Amino acid sequence: MKRPRLPLLLLCCSLAFSQLACNQAPRRHLRLSQHRAMKLYTENQQLIGENQMLAAEAMQYQQTLGSLSAERDRLHQQLDIANQRLANINSERSELQRRYKQLLVSSGSNKSPLSDAATKRFQDLAKKYPDFEFDPHTGVSKFHSDILFSSGSDRIRESAKPLLNDLVAIMNEGSARNLNLLVVGHTDDQPIDKSKVHHPTNWHLSTDRADAVVLALTKAGIDGRRLGAAGYSKNQPLVPNTDDQARQRNRRVEIYVLAPDAVVAGWDPHQVR
Secondary structure, eight states, X not given: OOOOOHHHHHHHHXXXXXXXXXXXXXXXXXXXXXXXXXXXXXHHXXXXXXXXXXXXXXXXXXXXXXXXXXXXXXXXXXXXXXXXXXXXXXXXXXXXXXXXXXXXXXXXXXXXXXXXXXXXXXXXXXHHOTTEEEETTTTEEEEEHHHHBOTTOOSBOGGGHHHHHHHHHHHTSGGXXXXXXXXXXEOOSSOOOTTOXXXXXXXXXXXXXXXXXXXXXXXXXXXXXXXXXXXXXTSSOSSOOOSHHHHHHHSEEEEEEEOTTOSTTOOOGGGOO
16 A cells, blocks of 8 residues: 655645634634624613613702702792782781871871960970971971981980980970870881891881880880880881982981870770779
């Protein structure tokens, strides 16, 4: 038997090796493609999960935003209702005080209850103090606030106390001893400085100043049962609040002299049970 020739054997081995190498190359590329596909799939699933999470968070945010908007609208509605109620209360209060003043200051007549002698003394008082006005026909006295108080304050100036003492002296002599007094505070239209914690509004300032004058009159010797106090804030200006001079006129304290039968600033002891 003859042996195969060497070149033929080498050729067969070369063909077999080439075939094996050709088969291994596509398999390697296939594995690499599969690995890339698996990696892309995994990344895609992660992106899907993140998108779903973001969508859920966005939905939750929208729901929260909707709830906050609804709450804001509800609070705005409540604020509008509260402001309207406050406006109604202030309007009713102003009207009631206007009627109160009309009914209590006079009973259909503004004629002064002061005697001629007391009227003359009040007129002399007005001449003595330029910032004190007196109407002899109605018996109404007006104190410009600047003579009584510093700006924004309800503390009576020391310089004003002699004027109040002179007024008390008139009211405690002669027929004037039977008369009562209503003290009324007024302000201009400027809002109160928020730093003035004792007077949050012009209502507070006007009534606090009226109270301060009442207390000063009481301390000076007038029986407290003859006195009454009221405040009208900015609502009864003497002149339009167009400038500082006009506002100065509107900042004032008025004192109304009332007949003994006037309802205000007095009480009937016979009605006490």
